[in-house]
Amino acid sequence: MKNVVLIGASGFVGTAILNELLNRNHKVTAIVRDAKKMNASNPNLTIVEADVTDTDTLKEASKGKDAVISAYNPGWKNPHIYEDTLKNYPLIVESAKQAGVKRLLIVGGAGTLFYAPGKMVMDADDVPAQLLPGIKSLGEFYLNTLRKEKDIDWIFLSPAANMTPGKRTAKFRIGKDDLVVDANGDSNISVEDFAVAMVDELEQEKHHKERFTIGY
Numbered sequence: 001m002k003n004v005v006l007i008g009a010s011g012f013v014g015t016a017i018l019n020e021l022l023n024r025n026h027k028v029t030a031i032v033r034d035a036k037k038m039n040a041s042n043p044n045l046t047i048v049e050a051d052v053t054d055t056d057t058l059k060e061a062s063k064g065k066d067a068v069i070s071a072y073n074p075g076w077k078n079p080h081i082y083e084d085t086l087k088n089y090p091l092i093v094e095s096a097k098q099a100g101v102k103r104l105l106i107v108g109g110a111g112t113l114f115y116a117p118g119k120m121v122m123d124a125d126d127v128p129a130q131l132l133p134g135i136k137s138l139g140e141f142y143l144n145t146l147r148k149e150k151d152i153d154w155i156f157l158s159p160a161a162n163m164t165p166g167k168r169t170a171k172f173r174i175g176k177d178d179l180v181v182d183a184n185g186d187s188n189i190s191v192e193d194f195a196v197a198m199v200d201e202l203e204q205e206k207h208h209k210e211r212f213t214i215g216y
Contacts, residue, residue: 001025001026001027002026002027002066002067002202002203003026003027003029003064003065003066004021004026004027004028004029004065004066004067004068004069004202005028005029005031005058005061005062005065005067005068005069005101006018006021006028006029006030006031006069006071007031007052007058007068007069007070007071007072007092008031008032008070008071008072008073008107009028009030009031009032009038009047009071010030010032010033010034010037010038011071011073012191013071013073013107013163013191013194013195014030014071014107015040016191016192016194016195017069017071017107017195017198017199018030018040018045019040019195020168020192020195020196020198020199021069021199021202022040022042022044022045024199024203025044026044026199026202027044028042028044028045028046029046029047029048029061029065030045030046030047030048031048031050031052031057031058031061032047032048032049032050033049033050033051034049035047035049048061052072052088052091052092053088053091055091055094055095055098058091058092058095058096058099059095059098059099060099062095062096062099062101063099063100064100065099065101066101066102066103066202067101067102067103067104067105067202068092068095068096068099068101068103068104068105069105069106069107069198069202070089070092070104070105070106070107071107072088072089072092072107073085073107073134074088074134076130076131076134081133081134081137082133082134082136082137083137084137085134085137085138085141086137086140086141089138089141089145089146090141090145092104093145093146093149093152093154096152097151097152101152102152102153103152103153103154103155103202103205104152104153104154104155105154105155105157105198105201105202106146106154106155106156106157107157107159107194107198108138108142108156108157108158108159108211108213109122109134109135109138109139109142109158109159110135110158110159110160110161110163110179110187110213111127111135111136111138111139112139112142112143112158112177112211113158113161113177113178113179113213114177114178114179115161115178115179115181115187120139121135121161121179122135122136122139142156142211149209150209153208153209154209155201155207155208155209155210155211155212156210156211156212157194157197157198157201157211157212157213157214158211158212158213159189159194159213159214159215160179160180160187160188160189160213160214160215160216161179161187161188161215162186162187162188162189163188163189163190163191163194164188164190164191165190165191165192166190166191166192166193167190167192167193168190168192168193168195168196169190169192169193170193170196171193171216172189172193172196172197172214172215172216173214173215173216174197174212174213174214175212175213175214175215176210176211176212176213177211177213178213179213179215180213180214180215180216181215182215182216187215188215188216189214189215189216193214194214197214
């Protein structure tokens, strides 16, 4: 059993990761902006209501934990998602480091994956304009900040291009920096299987200071 902090536990991806963690009997301290959005109840679950800008609370919650898992997202409808992502993600990294946590597992985006030689997903013509600020900011955080981080053992798990509610199959393929696509050229993963991959990594520790991706 691992004892972890999960940031953003009430969100789309965070909820799936929380369910997977609890189903595998891990102990979870969930950091959420609004505790009323939490429907889960479990003896292994502790809920802490805090914003990620509250670094003192983050550090205190993270002390003594095996890992911090971050599913932080400022909100796709947040008009300041670009600025908030670039401002707040370094705070999460620093809080985990200062708390003495050894591993930081981050829900990444698909934006910096390559769909063709030298061509990243976030630069493709068919990316919806309303999603670009969130996609680009998380991509820039990974490219310009996280990849330079040497003082904590981090991973950045990028989903397939399309991540939707679906089934937990625990059957998927793992890639590195290229988009994982099927025989038809489609790139898909269910959020349930994304959660499986994240908790697998928590338990198995196969990747270190690197990004990897998954898809069917």
